Amino acid sequence: MAAVEKPRGLARENILDSATRLFLDKGIDKASLSDIAAEAGVSKGTLHYHFASKNDLIFHITETHMEAITDELLSLLNRMKKCPDRLFSALMSSLLEAKGRGRLHLHLVREAVAGNPELRSKIAGSYKGWENLLQDSLSQLFPGHRAPAFAAQLIISIIDGFIIQDLVRQKEVDFTHLVEALMALNVFFSEKPDLEKLMV
Amino acid sequence: MAAVEKPRGLARENILDSATRLFLDKGIDKASLSDIAAEAGVSKGTLHYHFASKNDLIFHITETHMEAITDELLSLLNRMKKCPDRLFSALMSSLLEAKGRGRLHLHLVREAVAGNPELRSKIAGSYKGWENLLQDSLSQLFPGHRAPAFAAQLIISIIDGFIIQDLVRQKEVDFTHLVEALMALNVFFSEKPDLEKLMV
Amino acid sequence: MAAVEKPRGLARENILDSATRLFLDKGIDKASLSDIAAEAGVSKGTLHYHFASKNDLIFHITETHMEAITDELLSLLNRMKKCPDRLFSALMSSLLEAKGRGRLHLHLVREAVAGNPELRSKIAGSYKGWENLLQDSLSQLFPGHRAPAFAAQLIISIIDGFIIQDLVRQKEVDFTHLVEALMALNVFFSEKPDLEKLMV
Amino acid sequence: MAAVEKPRGLARENILDSATRLFLDKGIDKASLSDIAAEAGVSKGTLHYHFASKNDLIFHITETHMEAITDELLSLLNRMKKCPDRLFSALMSSLLEAKGRGRLHLHLVREAVAGNPELRSKIAGSYKGWENLLQDSLSQLFPGHRAPAFAAQLIISIIDGFIIQDLVRQKEVDFTHLVEALMALNVFFSEKPDLEKLMV
DNA sequence: TATGAATGAGTTTTCATTCAT
DNA sequence: AATGAATGAAAACTCATTCAT
Numbered sequence: 001m002a003a004v005e006k007p008r009g010l011a012r013e014n015i016l017d018s019a020t021r022l023f024l025d026k027g028i029d030k031a032s033l034s035d036i037a038a039e040a041g042v043s044k045g046t047l048h049y050h051f052a053s054k055n056d057l058i059f060h061i062t063e064t065h066m067e068a069i070t071d072e073l074l075s076l077l078n079r080m081k082k083c084p085d086r087l088f089s090a091l092m093s094s095l096l097e098a099k100g101r102g103r104l105h106l107h108l109v110r111e112a113v114a115g116n117p118e119l120r121s122k123i124a125g126s127y128k129g130w131e132n133l134l135q136d137s138l139s140q141l142f143p144g145h146r147a148p149a150f151a152a153q154l155i156i157s158i159i160d161g162f163i164i165q166d167l168v169r170q171k172e173v174d175f176t177h178l179v180e181a182l183m184a185l186n187v188f189f190s191e192k193p194d195l196e197k198l199m200v
Numbered sequence: 201m202a203a204v205e206k207p208r209g210l211a212r213e214n215i216l217d218s219a220t221r222l223f224l225d226k227g228i229d230k231a232s233l234s235d236i237a238a239e240a241g242v243s244k245g246t247l248h249y250h251f252a253s254k255n256d257l258i259f260h261i262t263e264t265h266m267e268a269i270t271d272e273l274l275s276l277l278n279r280m281k282k283c284p285d286r287l288f289s290a291l292m293s294s295l296l297e298a299k300g301r302g303r304l305h306l307h308l309v310r311e312a313v314a315g316n317p318e319l320r321s322k323i324a325g326s327y328k329g330w331e332n333l334l335q336d337s338l339s340q341l342f343p344g345h346r347a348p349a350f351a352a353q354l355i356i357s358i359i360d361g362f363i364i365q366d367l368v369r370q371k372e373v374d375f376t377h378l379v380e381a382l383m384a385l386n387v388f389f390s391e392k393p394d395l396e397k398l399m400v
Numbered sequence: 401m402a403a404v405e406k407p408r409g410l411a412r413e414n415i416l417d418s419a420t421r422l423f424l425d426k427g428i429d430k431a432s433l434s435d436i437a438a439e440a441g442v443s444k445g446t447l448h449y450h451f452a453s454k455n456d457l458i459f460h461i462t463e464t465h466m467e468a469i470t471d472e473l474l475s476l477l478n479r480m481k482k483c484p485d486r487l488f489s490a491l492m493s494s495l496l497e498a499k500g501r502g503r504l505h506l507h508l509v510r511e512a513v514a515g516n517p518e519l520r521s522k523i524a525g526s527y528k529g530w531e532n533l534l535q536d537s538l539s540q541l542f543p544g545h546r547a548p549a550f551a552a553q554l555i556i557s558i559i560d561g562f563i564i565q566d567l568v569r570q571k572e573v574d575f576t577h578l579v580e581a582l583m584a585l586n587v588f589f590s591e592k593p594d595l596e597k598l599m600v
Numbered sequence: 601m602a603a604v605e606k607p608r609g610l611a612r613e614n615i616l617d618s619a620t621r622l623f624l625d626k627g628i629d630k631a632s633l634s635d636i637a638a639e640a641g642v643s644k645g646t647l648h649y650h651f652a653s654k655n656d657l658i659f660h661i662t663e664t665h666m667e668a669i670t671d672e673l674l675s676l677l678n679r680m681k682k683c684p685d686r687l688f689s690a691l692m693s694s695l696l697e698a699k700g701r702g703r704l705h706l707h708l709v710r711e712a713v714a715g716n717p718e719l720r721s722k723i724a725g726s727y728k729g730w731e732n733l734l735q736d737s738l739s740q741l742f743p744g745h746r747a748p749a750f751a752a753q754l755i756i757s758i759i760d761g762f763i764i765q766d767l768v769r770q771k772e773v774d775f776t777h778l779v780e781a782l783m784a785l786n787v788f789f790s791e792k793p794d795l796e797k798l799m800v
Numbered sequence: 801t802a803t804g805a806a807t808g809a810g811t812t813t814t815c816a817t818t819c820a821t
Numbered sequence: 822a823a824t825g826a827a828t829g830a831a832a833a834c835t836c837a838t839t840c841a842t
Binding site: 026027029030103106107109110111112113114115120123124127128147150151153154156157158159160161162164165167168169170174177178181184185188189 | 350
């Protein structure tokens, strides 16, 4: 019952990995299919055998990237069901820490915005999905939350904003305050805000 | 005594305008110098007479873009000196509403992050400058603020995050709640938070 | 059992041939890659598929050119082992007569000298090699030669000098005297110069 | 009678100097008129005011270069009228030592050979002139010389050859042997060669 | 499945030259 | 005598894509 090595799709996986790395590194436009093929150790012919076009490749990578984030968010929200106070710190560190993910995200978003409507609607869908997941969690964790939808959107925006800060300024982000602030926000929006809690 | 139209630097301005428009529209990589020259109604030769390279052009546009935002932020903070409660709404609407500015911003940031260190340090400098401006204002408007530096960074991140939301999802942002939330945050961070105020 | 025409590397050879011809004809700078591609009957894309850059192409051609001269010199020196008196005439006619070789040589040397250090060191190496080959032959043919190294360098210089004369003045060179003179030189430098021989 | 500063033709001289330096340095093709104008501290417009075209500029520089060599050769031959034995050493050092002259010479010759027939015939004329000057001197210095014309051509070729050696190999040339050898050659060609002299 | 060869449209950039002022 | 602005042609090079094998 040993897991046998599957050469099945090995080249394909290689290509996706290499493309992801290069997109992340140099940006989508500046990573050529030649670069990617070379990095993956296959010929350009093989690359086009597996992916009809560069757009196709971008699309697959976006899909993988977005699904990975969604999966992580989902599992994180499940794990955090019982401890609202740790939700935000877990969220921040989990989403920000993945080395390179932020970079790739920026490149994919830009590609989507600059004339790739199909890609944009895929990404928009993911964003909407994350917002819904978060919104549900907030409703559960903070019963009577007055604006869970808005809070969810705000949290996602803050994460995106911090990704940009991180990429541009390359300095450490002060999570302590960030988490504190988010807690404050949500407690404040709760039905019966425990204002004393805010002042701890 | 009306200012006479100076054809002085007309071509140069044309080029900068056209380049800005095209960068904003198609992204930096996909806007070719041919496109830009054509849009500006000059030859490619003329374009290179005024800007030594594409990078040079990008750099000039970034400079203009960043300075425009800084100027606007500065004047806005001055105007808002007397009314802290309207600061956030003014901030959001002013920075988000400029048609196309967000798009251009995304393209420039991505360009900077993907292998243009000189550009990145320019942008990083602007971010730092905005942060300082905001921090000072917050200190004045909310005496005894416990974390004006962090709050400033948070505000900037939120704006960037909402820019991305806007570009990707193309749906209206609910400013009412956003401003409310930001006020809550700041009051929370004040020395003697007037918690009653939060509950209004 | 005739060797079948191999289309293997055909385009590559075509390109090298055409480039050699055009470099020789118009000079390296004035022979454009478009010219070369057209002459070779391939697209510019194909040209760049086989040779990464113009420099790469120049380098390959230099290599071939230099090796051809070295090979010819080597075989000539071997054939002439027994007849020193015919060495010089053979040398001169063999190296000067190759139509176009002198021209190409001039262009390559100039390219090397004008800012292509890698190329220059390759060419310098070839010169050194020729000098060594000649030096050894002179030592054998004229036992007790007092300055074979210098004589070798002188001979090579004379050939280069005559190439230039030939290219600039396009008039026939008087080999009779040249060969006579070189013989005189070497006999003179021998341990026991047979001065009578000089006067024949 | 003090020599007044002539601003007359100052720009012109500047341009010629700068062009000479840049041609010498980077080669004729790779030195652009922009480079030259910048180096000379004038505008491209001014450059074209003084020299109708790049070819015109090349032509003027060639003329100056060739005349300088001719003048130097002439004066040298006059000075050496009384001391034939020092003729060769003086010749070599004088012509080889001018820093940069060899480089410029190579570039000009190559330009002439590669599709500039007018330039070539000018250069060919200079070569012929030098040959005649040398031939006359040899006839005077070595009465009864059997082949002054050929010897003159040989000497010029050797100088050209050594220029190339110098440029390519960048190593010092052994003048002692060179001069010895040339003396030997000429004595050999004399009517009554003083063979004993050769053996000193 | 995989590839190497080939391509053509397109990219940024260079540059000698022209010309109104 | 001098210049800055403009230009068009051409340069080297890139790259996604096609295709026969």
